[in-house]
Amino acid sequence: MSRLDRTSAEPLPRAARLAAAALGRRWKLPAPLGPVKVLRDQDAPMRDGTTLRADVYLPSTDGPHPTVLLRSPYGRGAAFAVSMAVPFAERGYAVVMQSVRGTFGSGGEFSPVVHEEHDGQDTVVWLREQPWFDGRLATLGPSYLGYTQWALALDPPPELKAMVLHIGPHDLAQAGMIDGAFQLTNLSIWTDLIAHQEQVGFLRGLIRLGTAEQRLTPFLGDLPLQGLAERFGGNPAPWFDEWLSHPDLEDPYWDRYRATPAVHSSTVPTLLIGGWQDWFVEQTLYQYAALRDRGVDVGMTIGPWAHLAIDPAVTTPESLAWLNTHLPVAGAEPSEPRKARVQVFVTGARTWRKLPDWPPATADRTWYLAPDGRLADEAPAEAGETTFRYDPMDPTPSVGGRVLAGSAGQRDNRELEARDDVRTFTTPALRKPVEVQGGVKVRLHIESDNPYADLFLRICDVEPNGKSINLTDRLVRLDPAPAEQPSKGPRVVETTLPDTAHRFRAGHRIRLQVSGGAHPRYARNLGTGEPVGEATHGVPVTHRICSGGAAPSSITLPAV
Structure with missing residues (x-):
């Protein structure tokens, strides 16, 4: 294979230089080491004869460079390059932006993630022959670009010295069927x-x-x-x-959509960046725990962001520091090792906290559901109940949360909570702040008259003006089998909601919201047991939440 001609690189366009300079100032990045040149439309051959196309952003300094690889299905346009490639190339890294198979000039047919393991390996084979590659490799990128990194780490090449994953999954199957619902x-x-x-x-x-x-x-x-x-x-x-x-995640069909073994075998130093309202936050937390438990050098930053709202003013300096620790650049001062393994943004307090680990040590604090809609410090002595009806043909709508939309994240839930098919349980106004770090546990004693049903559970912060802001939530798909047995009283539903970090201020109230679904975020459970893609009609369900007496439903918060 012929080696690329280093002199074929072209200067970065003036508009891109000005935009990169503005971003560097805004994001408070270290001063650039020099200008950047670009090799356009470089072809990398794959083992099956397919050719993938890449743009390479190179520092102007002579000699080979540590290289950062981004493998993306979203193209190699100027805006993506200026924000994700140029800041690193200006500071001494060769940055390869490659279009994955079947996208933006790369050959073959796009099929989500199934080719990324072999195509990533073959890209590294191509890198080894490039005169600008110094033998040290890092991977970088958000979302799908995070999955491509885990796919490469299934069999990590010896050159791979660091990984930086922003809001990235390792299991596309699990991401598509969170909580068992499409x-x-x-x-x-x-x-x-x-x-x-x-x-x-x-x-x-x-x-x-x-x-x-x-x-x-x-x-x-x-x-x-x-x-x-x-x-x-x-x-x-x-x-x-x-x-x-x-719909069955145990189906072997899904094996090709998973890079989970890499999470349990990789020893590559890894920086994980996620958001409390991100689609993939649970996978980010899982990755962190798996790497930490095996003694891998891992750092984690979780901000307040949703998937489309991650803040590059935080992520870019942290990414650059991680790379400069593990792949130091000649002429630049190496970054000091990360002092705090974990950094999380505490909503409500609106501040960052640096922690040695996640989750931190907490003390459980429990409130009990009362039939009048209260969350009480003690379980009611007398048994009570709260009922609501869910009709899948008029489904409870989704509000905010972990969606790929501008409406994602924390939103006012008052209109939703006013619906007849939503029930809430709320504490009195707090006399002192309560800070939560970790997963909220929900325990419900419940009876349902349709065996095919869901529960949507959400924790909200109710402000003094009545505004109810969602923090964390989960859909629970009820197992139909117990409901088909002779009735022996309510079933117990226990679940832990995705981790969060939030401070409920004095004067605020803590609220549990309960409904039968959140459509269209989750495909509705139509109540018939038919396959999710084929069902054409729905059957309602009435839920009865039991509280007090022998069936004390509750929530438990991990309070700092």
Whole structure:
């Protein structure tokens, strides 16, 4: 294979230089070491004869460089390059932005994540022959680019010295079926993005992404769900109907969508960056715990962000510092090792906390559900109940939370909580602040008259003005088997909501919100037991939440 001609690199366009300089000042990055040049449309051969295309951003200094690899399905446009490649190239790294198979000039057919293990390995084989590669490699990037890093780490090449993952999953199957329910909003928006991204320009693509929730929501109420992606238009997206037809995560079909073994075998120093309202926050926390437990050099930062709102003013300096610790650049002062392994943003307190580990030591504090909608310090002595009815043909809507939309994150839930199919349980105004760090446990004694049903559980912070702000939530798919047995009283539902870090201020109230679903974030449980993609009608369910007496339902917060 012929070696690339280093002199074929072209200068970075003036607009890109000015934008990079502005971002460097805004993000408070170290001073650049020099200008950047670009090798456009470099071809890397794969083992099956397919060729993948990349742009390479190089420092102007002579000699080979430590190299940062970004493998993306979202193109190599100027905006992506200026924010994700140029800041690192200006500070001494060769940065390779490669389009994955079947996207933006790379050959082959795109199939989500299934080719990334071998294509990543073959890309490293190509890197070894490049004159600008000094034999030290790091990987970097958000979301899908995070998965490509775990795919490479399934069999990490010896050159791989560091990984930096922003809001990135290792298990696409689990991400698509969080809590056992099809992630309808997220998978629809992502599929629509992929199906149209090469048919529209960058600005129009941003507009489409910003309006995706509004554009697609009318389709998401249609039944059956099979064929939904075709109604979105754009390039074919056969994976959507395939995923609908494989609701069982134990199905071997899903094996090709997982890089989980890498999380349990990798010894590569890894920086994890996530958000409390991110689609993949549970996977980020899982990755951290698995690496930490094996003594791997791992750091973790969790901000207040949703998936589309991660803050590069935080993530870029931290990423650069991690790289400069593990792949120091000649002419730059090496960064000191990260002093605090964990850094989390505490919402409510609106501050960052540096911690030696996650979760920190906490003391459980329990409140008990009362039939009048209170959360009480002690369980009511007398038994009581709270009922509500969920109708899948008029489903409880989703508000905020972990979705790929501008409406994601913390939102006012008052309108939602006023619905007849939502119940809330709330503490009195707090006399002292309560700070939570970790997962909230919910224990409910409940009876349901339909064996096929869900519960959507959410913790909210109620401000003195009545505004109810969501913090963390989970859908629980009830196992139909116990409900088919002769009745022996209410079943016990126990679950832990995804971790959070939040301070309930004095004067605020803590609220548990309970409903039968959150549509279209989760595909609704139609109550018939039919396959999720094929069902065409729904059957309602009435839930009876028991409290007090012999069946004390409760929530338990990990309080600092």
